[in-house]
Amino acid sequence: MRIVGIIAEYNPFHQGHAYQIKKVRELTQADFILVSMSGNFVQRGAPAMFDKYTRAHAALLSGADLVLELPVSIATGSAEAFARGGVRLLHDTGIVTDLCFGSECGDLSSLERLAAFLAEEPTDYKLHLQDGLKQGLSFPAAREQAVRFSDPSLPAELLGMPNNLLGLEYLKALHLYGSSIRPFTIQREGSGYHDTDVSSGQYSSASAIRAELIRSGGHFSEELLAQLPHPELYISYADHPPVTEDAFSLLLLEKLRRLSLTDEPLSQYEGISEDLANRISGALDQFTGFSAFTDLMKTRNQTRTAISRALLHILLDIQAPQPACMFRVLGFRKDSRAVLTALSEQGTLPVVTSLTRSPLDRTSLYPDQLYESVRSILQQTPYQNEFRRKMLVV
DSSP states (O other): OOEEEEEEOOTTOOHHHHHHHHHHHHHHOOSEEEEEEOOSEETTTEEOSSOHHHHHHHHHHTTOSEEEEOOHHHHTSOHHHHHHHHHHHHHHHSOOOEEEEEESSOOHHHHHHHHHHHHHOOHHHHHHHHHHHHTTOOHHHHHHHHHHHHOTTSOGGGGGSHHHHHHHHHHHHHHHTTOOOEEEEEEOOSSOTTOOSOOTTSOOOHHHHHHHHHHHTSOOOHHHHTTSSSGGGGGGGTTSOOOOGGGGHHHHHHHHHHHHTSSOOGGGSTTOOHHHHHHHHHTGGGOOOHHHHHHHHOBTTBOHHHHHHHHHHHHHTOOSOOOOSSEEEEEEOGGGHHHHHHHHHHOSSOEESBGGGSOOOGGGGHHHHHHHHHHHHHHTOOOOOGGGOBOEEO
């Protein structure tokens, strides 16, 4: 049985994602496609614009057979932590045979060469990397420069593209775990990852779709709906303010103010260095919102995304990435029940289809409760209790 795994955020699930699932099935002749998906918070350090059940539902209707949830500490981690956690979850299923990921280059051999070099981290490379950081370069820029200086034959330019970068981290993680899962890449089609314009006639990026929803205040134009498979899933979101990090501004400020009155160090949270902790404390009186404070905190060698992740970790009480303790099933297709059975028989973690029968500590549901509380108030729609939610069956 050939089961292809995909690690994704689907924020939101768009036509490019549907294309990937279709292409994966065509090229690999997969029996099943298993998706490991971020929950209500995502890797760029922000809440997902649409809740995890809406996004999982769209994926299932578009050809995915089973959707598992990534733990929040992994979903909001660095590219390396996100990739390691996602690959580990697929590896632990015991049934995933292949890992497919999108990339700008579409060249697996070039990515594997570069990944092997980065996994080895030769001494020369580490010295050049430190030199770049001392020059004030951001970590991504310093790393690309270090690769160029250390081995000019390597395609260092691949590091400048986000999907390539995640692909490299997936390949490094497969090597780290000694996994038998085979990697496979599909070249990204349509708009670039960071493009902010919704394009007609091609696949728009998730960034562009999110930017359009923010600009329009949550209005779904015909052009935007054309980019979203199964637009009927988004009725409850239409013409409501989109869920963004700024909807959590007061909650973050309250947490930062409360911590400033205690002896608890900010550096206990994932991604918070002593320097960043001092800058946050020193600039707290200038806080006007989550995104504005993120902009205020960024520096030449620390990216905006890294800052946003760090602030989100403070808000959600995340001190370190924690591996999955269960296979949390968000949904599956009725005609794919065999893959759920195989997961139960061969996986190394318990399969949880309902939280009422799970070993999960209820306090670990805090991020989901926080997200849903903010979403329901922001959009004036009923609160959905995570503890009572049932997995999707389509």
